[in-house]
Amino acid sequence: MDKIQLHLSVVNRFGVLVRISELFARRGFNISSLEVHETADPMVSEMTIVAYGDDYAHTQMLRQLGKLHDVISID
Amino acid sequence: MKITGSDILVETLIEQGADVVFGYPGGQVLNIYDSLYLKSDRIKHVITAHEQGAAHAADGYARATGKVGVVIATSGPGATNLVTGLATAMLDSVPMVAITGNVPCSLLGRDSFQEVDIVGITIPVTKHNFMVTKTEELADTVREAFKIAKSGRPGPVLVDIPKNVQISTAEYEPVPVVAPFDMPKAEEELIEKAAELIAESKKPYIYCGGGIISAGAEAELCELSEKIDAPVGCSIMGITAIPDSHPKKLGMTGMHGCFTASKAKNDADLVITLGARFSDRATGNVAKFCKSAKIIHIDVDAAELDKNVKVDLGIRGDVKDALARIIAKVAEKKNPAWWEEINTIKAFEKENAAAQIGTLTPYQVIETVNSYLPDDTPVATDVGQHQMWTAQKYCFEKPRTFMTSGGLGTMGYGMGAAIGACIATGKRTVLFTGDGSFGMNLNEMATAVSQKLPLIVVVLNNGVLGMVRQWQAAFYNHHFSETTLERKTDFPALARAFGASGFSVSTVDELNMAMKMAVKNAGPVIIDCAIDMDERVLPMIPPGGAIENMILS
Incomplete structure (x- = not known):
C-alpha cells in the first residue's frame, strides 16, 4: 500500500466536500487526512487528500475524481 | 422582462x-x-x-x-x-x-x-x-x-x-439548445497501435456495448466488422448496436449470453471492446476472462479503462471518431479459418440447445409476438427470466428499440419505460414482463389507458419469481424461499378494471389470436401467457464462473 497524495482545485460551494468524500466511501477508499482551504479566488478552494492504496486505487481515484463536475483540476 | x-x-x-x-x-x-x-x-x-x-x-x-x-x-x-x-x-x-x-x-x-x-x-x-x-x-x-x-x-x-x-x-432571455462538451478524441498513437494489433490478429472479435448507441456509431461498428471480417458479440446494452440479421453478429455474451458469442470471445486472439464496461455479469470470472486474447478497450469514460478488466490497449475517446480513424488505417482482411472455428461452435450450440418444457414455451411467446411487429417497434422489458429470454430471442434490427434495465436490474422498470418509449416514438410498443416484475409497477396501466397508448403488455406468467427460483434450484438445494407467489391475480379482469383489454393464453394458437386483436387495438392490452414455473434461462455461466463452466442444458 503506497501513500497517495492528491492536490485538487475544486469549486468553492456548499456540498462539494460531500461529493468528494462520498466518492471515496463508495469506491471503498479510506481518506487518511484531508485539508481544505480557500484561495485568492473566492470561487475556488484547494484540497489535499492523503490516502493509501495500490496503483489500481490511485488510478481510479484520479479518474473518478476527474469526472466530478466540481473538480477543476487534479495534480 | x-x-x-x-x-x-x-x-x-x-x-x-x-x-x-x-x-x-x-x-x-x-x-x-x-x-x-x-x-x-x-x-x-x-x-x-x-x-x-x-x-x-x-x-x-x-x-x-x-x-x-x-x-x-x-x-x-x-x-x-x-x-x-x-x-x-x-x-x-x-x-x-x-x-x-x-x-x-x-x-x-x-x-x-x-x-x-x-x-x-x-x-x-x-x-x-x-x-x-x-x-x-x-x-x-x-x-x-x-x-x-x-x-x-x-x-x-x-x-x-x-x-x-x-x-x-x-x-429571462432564450438561448439556443446547448451543445454538449467537446468529446475527447483518441490519441493518434493509440489509434495506430490498435490498427497494428488488428493487422496482426488472426482471430479478431468485436465486443460492443451501449456506448456505440450513445455515440451513434452503429454504421462504423458494422463497417469495421465487415472490413476486418470479425464476429461481433455484445453486452445486453449493446444489443441494438448491430442488427440481429447482420452476418457478423453472434449475439449477446455474458451470464445468459449465446454460447457461440461467449465461446468465440474466449477463443479470440484479439478482443476489440467498444463502449462497454466489463460488468461482472458480462465477464464472469475476470481472472479467466479472454485469457488467450489481447484486449483493446475504447471508451469515452477514462475511469472505465482498467477498472474491471486490465487491458492491453486502453483508449479514451469518442468511439465514433476512433472507429472511423481505425477503419481508415486497417487493411481489409479475411479470416476463413477463424470463421470455420466459429461455425463449428455454432453447430455445437445448435445440437446442444436446451429444450424448453411447457405447452407454451417462453421462446414461443417471444417469437410469436415478434412476428406481428415491425422492426422499428420499441420493446421494453422488466427484469428477470423474461428479460433474458427477450434479449436472447427477440430479433432486434434497429438501434434504440430495446429498453431494458441492464446495469441496475430494476424490476418494475418496464411499464414506465414502455410508456415513455411509446409516447416518444408514437409507435405501438411491446413490454415483455413477468408476473413478479409487472406486480411492482402495474399501477402505470392507468397511465397507459389515460394516454390511450397502443401498448401490448406480454406477461410471461409462471406464478413464481423465476430467476430467483432458478438460482434456488441450482445453488440453494431447491429451497424455494418466498419465490412461489400463490397469487390469484386475474390479469384480463385487471386489464378491464383499468379500462384496458386483456387476454389469457396458454397455447401458441391462443397467443396468435390475442396478438391479431392486440395489433389492431387503439389502447393498451395485457396478454397473460401461462408458462411453466420450471422453465430456465439457458445457457448460464454461474456467478464467478468462466466459459468452461457454462451450463448448456
Missing part, C-alpha cells in the same frame, strides 16, 4: 428541446405546474401513477430517441420516489434531467413538511446535481444540467428548486 422562476424553468425546458415531460404534481411544485398549465400548447406533460413510473418513462423516452428525458416531482416523497429511476439511468448511462421542488430556502434544514435533502440522497446515483438558491441562476443551471446529461458518457442530472426560487422573478 422579468418573469417568475417557474416560468423560467418551463421556458428553459422548452428552449432545450423538451417536447414531453413526465411527472407528478405536489405542494412544492404547484408553481411549476401552473406554468406548465399556461404553456401546455408548447410542452406536453404526462402524469403517471407514481413518480417512479415517471422517472422510468423519462428514461424510456431518452433511450428510444437519444434526447434528454425530463421528469418532474415534488419535494420529499416525490423526490425520493425518483431515486430508483435515477439509479437505473445512471447505471445504463441514460441522459435525463430530473426537476424537484423543495421547501422555500427559509424552511430548509428545519425538517419542514415534505423536506428531504434530495441533492445529498442522489449524489451517488446522478452524474451531477444542483440546488438552485437564486432565481437569477435558474435558467443557466437548467441549461448546464442538459449539457452535463448529454455530454460524453450520458447520465441523469437532478435540479432541486426551492419554492421561493420558483416564485421570485428574474430576467
Whole structure:
C-alpha cells in the first residue's frame, strides 16, 4: 500500500466536500487526512487528500475524481 | 422582462428541446405546474401513477430517441420516489434531467413538511446535481444540467428548486439548445497501435456495448466488422448496436449470453471492446476472462479503462471518431479459418440447445409476438427470466428499440419505460414482463389507458419469481424461499378494471389470436401467457464462473 497524495482545485460551494468524500466511501477508499482551504479566488478552494492504496486505487481515484463536475483540476 | 422562476424553468425546458415531460404534481411544485398549465400548447406533460413510473418513462423516452428525458416531482416523497429511476439511468448511462421542488430556502434544514435533502440522497446515483438558491441562476443551471446529461458518457442530472426560487422573478432571455462538451478524441498513437494489433490478429472479435448507441456509431461498428471480417458479440446494452440479421453478429455474451458469442470471445486472439464496461455479469470470472486474447478497450469514460478488466490497449475517446480513424488505417482482411472455428461452435450450440418444457414455451411467446411487429417497434422489458429470454430471442434490427434495465436490474422498470418509449416514438410498443416484475409497477396501466397508448403488455406468467427460483434450484438445494407467489391475480379482469383489454393464453394458437386483436387495438392490452414455473434461462455461466463452466442444458 503506497501513500497517495492528491492536490485538487475544486469549486468553492456548499456540498462539494460531500461529493468528494462520498466518492471515496463508495469506491471503498479510506481518506487518511484531508485539508481544505480557500484561495485568492473566492470561487475556488484547494484540497489535499492523503490516502493509501495500490496503483489500481490511485488510478481510479484520479479518474473518478476527474469526472466530478466540481473538480477543476487534479495534480 | 422579468418573469417568475417557474416560468423560467418551463421556458428553459422548452428552449432545450423538451417536447414531453413526465411527472407528478405536489405542494412544492404547484408553481411549476401552473406554468406548465399556461404553456401546455408548447410542452406536453404526462402524469403517471407514481413518480417512479415517471422517472422510468423519462428514461424510456431518452433511450428510444437519444434526447434528454425530463421528469418532474415534488419535494420529499416525490423526490425520493425518483431515486430508483435515477439509479437505473445512471447505471445504463441514460441522459435525463430530473426537476424537484423543495421547501422555500427559509424552511430548509428545519425538517419542514415534505423536506428531504434530495441533492445529498442522489449524489451517488446522478452524474451531477444542483440546488438552485437564486432565481437569477435558474435558467443557466437548467441549461448546464442538459449539457452535463448529454455530454460524453450520458447520465441523469437532478435540479432541486426551492419554492421561493420558483416564485421570485428574474430576467429571462432564450438561448439556443446547448451543445454538449467537446468529446475527447483518441490519441493518434493509440489509434495506430490498435490498427497494428488488428493487422496482426488472426482471430479478431468485436465486443460492443451501449456506448456505440450513445455515440451513434452503429454504421462504423458494422463497417469495421465487415472490413476486418470479425464476429461481433455484445453486452445486453449493446444489443441494438448491430442488427440481429447482420452476418457478423453472434449475439449477446455474458451470464445468459449465446454460447457461440461467449465461446468465440474466449477463443479470440484479439478482443476489440467498444463502449462497454466489463460488468461482472458480462465477464464472469475476470481472472479467466479472454485469457488467450489481447484486449483493446475504447471508451469515452477514462475511469472505465482498467477498472474491471486490465487491458492491453486502453483508449479514451469518442468511439465514433476512433472507429472511423481505425477503419481508415486497417487493411481489409479475411479470416476463413477463424470463421470455420466459429461455425463449428455454432453447430455445437445448435445440437446442444436446451429444450424448453411447457405447452407454451417462453421462446414461443417471444417469437410469436415478434412476428406481428415491425422492426422499428420499441420493446421494453422488466427484469428477470423474461428479460433474458427477450434479449436472447427477440430479433432486434434497429438501434434504440430495446429498453431494458441492464446495469441496475430494476424490476418494475418496464411499464414506465414502455410508456415513455411509446409516447416518444408514437409507435405501438411491446413490454415483455413477468408476473413478479409487472406486480411492482402495474399501477402505470392507468397511465397507459389515460394516454390511450397502443401498448401490448406480454406477461410471461409462471406464478413464481423465476430467476430467483432458478438460482434456488441450482445453488440453494431447491429451497424455494418466498419465490412461489400463490397469487390469484386475474390479469384480463385487471386489464378491464383499468379500462384496458386483456387476454389469457396458454397455447401458441391462443397467443396468435390475442396478438391479431392486440395489433389492431387503439389502447393498451395485457396478454397473460401461462408458462411453466420450471422453465430456465439457458445457457448460464454461474456467478464467478468462466466459459468452461457454462451450463448448456
